[in-house]
Amino acid sequence: MIRKVLVANRGEIAVRVMRSCRELGIPTVAVYSEADRKAMHVRYADEAVFIGPSPSQESYLVIDKIIAAAKQTGADAIHPGYGFLSENAGFAQRCADEGIIFIGPSPYAINTMGDKITARKTMIAAGVPVVPGTESAITSDEEALAIIERIGVPVMIKASAGGGGKGMRLVKDPKDVLSSLRAARSEARAAFGDDAVYIEKYINSPHHIEYQILGDQHGNIVHLFERECSVQRRHQKVVEETPSPLLTPEVRAEMGRHAVAAAAAVNYYGAGTIEFIVDEQLNYYFLEMNTRLQVEHPITERVVGVDLVKQQINIANGGKLPFRQDDLVQRGHAIECRIYAEDPDRNFMPSPGVIRHITEPLGLGVRHDGYVYEGYEIPMYYDPMISKLVVWGSDRDDAIRRMRRALYEYKITGVKTSIKFLERIMENKAFAEGSYNTHFIEEHLEELTTSRECDRTCEDLAVITAFLDHTNRLAAASVKGPEASPKDSPWKSFGRRNSINRL
Amino acid sequence: MIRKVLVANRGEIAVRVMRSCRELGIPTVAVYSEADRKAMHVRYADEAVFIGPSPSQESYLVIDKIIAAAKQTGADAIHPGYGFLSENAGFAQRCADEGIIFIGPSPYAINTMGDKITARKTMIAAGVPVVPGTESAITSDEEALAIIERIGVPVMIKASAGGGGKGMRLVKDPKDVLSSLRAARSEARAAFGDDAVYIEKYINSPHHIEYQILGDQHGNIVHLFERECSVQRRHQKVVEETPSPLLTPEVRAEMGRHAVAAAAAVNYYGAGTIEFIVDEQLNYYFLEMNTRLQVEHPITERVVGVDLVKQQINIANGGKLPFRQDDLVQRGHAIECRIYAEDPDRNFMPSPGVIRHITEPLGLGVRHDGYVYEGYEIPMYYDPMISKLVVWGSDRDDAIRRMRRALYEYKITGVKTSIKFLERIMENKAFAEGSYNTHFIEEHLEELTTSRECDRTCEDLAVITAFLDHTNRLAAASVKGPEASPKDSPWKSFGRRNSINRL
């Protein structure tokens, strides 16, 4: 039985994993880089180990340091979160070699699913539909041309070792095949040290729908239904929901069976996700498997009523799944919005910095998974995600209305955030009707980045407030002398008031 | 259809009602007293009307002022929340007379259930079990003695118009009957202007279990199962949970039928609660009906999946209930802890004051309904409840563990709170086993108010931190001169740092 868990991650996911550990009564160990001494996961954990400089290549990605931290603290299990080492088969193997439980799938499953071409072959063998295209890496330009001749444009060229949109090229016109192929290979080599690429039929107006999987080490595998993840910007998910507004009950059940078959094909255990690409006619194709917890796992937790991290730990302990497929039902509707530190008004430029003030949304049907706090400086070294706002409603319309309300309540100052952008998505007509695909943001970009009109009053009140703040400062400065003015700033003055009689 | 709702309340319940209104797209009007200009419900509402001095007798309880505020803003409906005017039949009638929709039951239902003796007679007629005792108000000492002779001690003397523990007296020894009777009548006269009292058999080791009711104006009534509210201190609820660990499925269903019968006896519509007293043998008796939303309604919302405020509004609009009894199921387990501004170490003395710092619990299965914010001064005029922490778990054990985790994360400084006291309840063995009744806090008081032991290290770290804060202040003062020291206080210094280059 797992007695102490080291969480080899940072940010909201580290805190989220520690929460479930705390509920299970399992002590946790945080690891942290130079930039993260003040990070919430260090404060939240029972123990904390320093693992090096801020860039993740020198800390969170260094297997030796993570293993040493586990040894030093006596942690008998490691939860990798998502990103970083979570899909590194070498890390999973190393844990096994060191006698540490890796809270995740087998190195074999990670390896098989991590290589897109192998995964594709495995899926074809298991009877899971895949997108028409190559079955092995492309080695020559002639081969590429022949394949494209066979399946027809548009096609997508993808890095075999890839992910996150790197090494990907869309080819719409046969004359661009060779230049795109070279560009994709060069990018793949730079990003992954491997220039193998493959070619797939490109699905127009696709939906990205994924299935949550749980498997134990006794051969039991269930799915926990789908997540609709088509609201994306540059291949990064922005909003996710479950159930998908697109699926019919029949297709949902059939995709679920294929998702379980896909996981079974690699004797999968742990939590994992089967990603499908779905066209408007509800034809669906296996895209890839993520052999880890997903960012968007909370919407599944809310609708199905299962704590996925607790199940990961149960499975890693050798326990059996406490439910069968028939026990699982989707109840109501859940939506997640990812809150990023970025400026939607300036082409989504990242916005690291100090959180000055935060008001979190509360109340019925709202879950908020974050890690920042007032005074915390979001470092420039890591992912710009601040938190995940998850709502539940009795139906889709109720959930959208609740998300609007929650976004209305959510205030962060100090850094720019995507909150207003997300509000506009929730107010968008196409989104409300559930008729959207992965081109949604691109197609509605202007509308989604345009401020709502306000009458003259709003602007005048803004003028008045700026004027008042300014004259208050002037008045304070003239009474106390200019050097005293900062302490008369209204900012956080109540804290000062309480300490003014001291010393 | 309701177009604008005035919320005749303050604090967390006003904000909670406004949240559901916002989700429904209905604008809200806040009313506020002098002490409440900065209160969250004023900030949250679309409009706000000042209604007078801080004492509630001069503001929130003045019917004319509430009606005038509704007229002035064009609000066509009033939600009374709980407390204040929520169970005032005269107010409900006045709303009707003024053509304003009262979001609550009919004046007839409030009146009938508001008078305990009438309610008791009505329940007997409807076949709902009641506690053995008087059927009408006691008018003479002789009558009281005769009744106690018949049903035997212990008995409880209760104010007919009462509630909240006022005008109540327990008599264990026949010789105390007369003095207790006089004391109860005098207290009842002072509190309610009515000295009518009645006598009931006192149930030893009782459980307080209540049923949530919803009825529409078309005669449909359902129950949304029970809430176990036996963790009480001085007749004030502290922790509530659902399902009750005491009930069997058979008794649960039978009590539910009786709860619906009780509501039907007064043609009830709106949300209401039937309170039962239950003994160890699962005999249950009608205690009273609360003809309003309860403080603890969120645990029902979580387990049954219904937004009770939205249903109140739907019913007030003349809509039908969107579900029948068979559609409603309890899923998982929910617990609520009430966070009070009080000092458990000093006999639960109230602790109004300025909230200096607050860290709210987040993550899976946590709902937090509050209204305070950093810098907010909790006024001394109103209820000491700061917020309600509600958790859901897949079963009771999971929910208790999650509540412990949430309380661990919940930090408020500036005022004393009951958080540590609640943590000890969650760690209590009897509570964990679900074997508790309304004497729970009294019986475990010492254990529940004793700090957990910490080794020497904790205390030494506290000494070190005090030392360091002190020497940091000294150092700052010596560099900048004593008059500058407040601005060098570490409190909220990041805010100042940002404004230091200004002006």
Add this chain to the structure above:
Amino acid sequence: MALEVRIGKRLAKVQLLNREGDRMKFEVDGRTYDLDMVEVEPGIWSILYRGKSFNLEIIPGSKPKNYTVNTLFQSYEADIVDAEAKYMEARDKAAFGEASNRILSPMPGKVVRIPVAIGQEVKAGETVIIVSAMKMESEFKAAADGVVREIFVKEGDTVDGNQVLIVIE
């Protein structure tokens, strides 16, 4: 620099032995602590000690050099006891007598009733003032027998926390 800190009934001697940035070495009553101490939020310290992560809240009290310090499960009252503090304590005692003879309001509230008058003799345990806050009335009682010397408030007054209400000698 060494100082005395009163924590509960204990008087602890504490000394900073060494400091390099956030790495500090302290001695408390002869025990040595190697700490990594960072103030993550105003008044909230993250302390790493032997790899364990501690979170301490330090809240300035109502009196100078007084703190409330919260650890995970405890709440401590801590007083810095320097020469000035000792002087102030002596002065307060001279001005008001023993602390036990003063009735202080423990919270903001409204004076409901004062059942005693100046010059009146009171017994230990006798209620001398009733203060109301948040719909609750609290009675405050004389700690020892004595005579009411001063009454600083009257019925209906609003009082702050920690204000001296009545002095009994």
Add this chain to the structure above:
Amino acid sequence: MALEVRIGKRLAKVQLLNREGDRMKFEVDGRTYDLDMVEVEPGIWSILYRGKSFNLEIIPGSKPKNYTVNTLFQSYEADIVDAEAKYMEARDKAAFGEASNRILSPMPGKVVRIPVAIGQEVKAGETVIIVSAMKMESEFKAAADGVVREIFVKEGDTVDGNQVLIVIE
């Protein structure tokens, strides 16, 4: 007291006509506002205007007398335009030329690459510096044709938000 405030492209004239506690009367470009204004949290104002409840956040900007003001749906940049502000603006312009010729870092980050050198001619739209933050690289381009006059940073440097990186003339 009257002042000019620049908000977006508008230059608004604002004046406080009267003030009694939190009740204030303003005139903005000839329109009168009777307001009940309270700062409920530092930098957060609750404003009641004709019975409507408004919440405004005011955030000091990176330059003196500059604010970001957020209403429910809008975010405004507001500048107090007094005599000093006008002088500073003129001085900056003299020292650095038109703002459009300066490349400023819009966020903290790390300089990844500077594909230009001092003295080099650049065309409008040409990338002159690449800064990385939060796993994203942002390219900054010359706004107009010119010659690189100054480069204040080098590759690998960490930069703050709003720092002048390159001047082009």
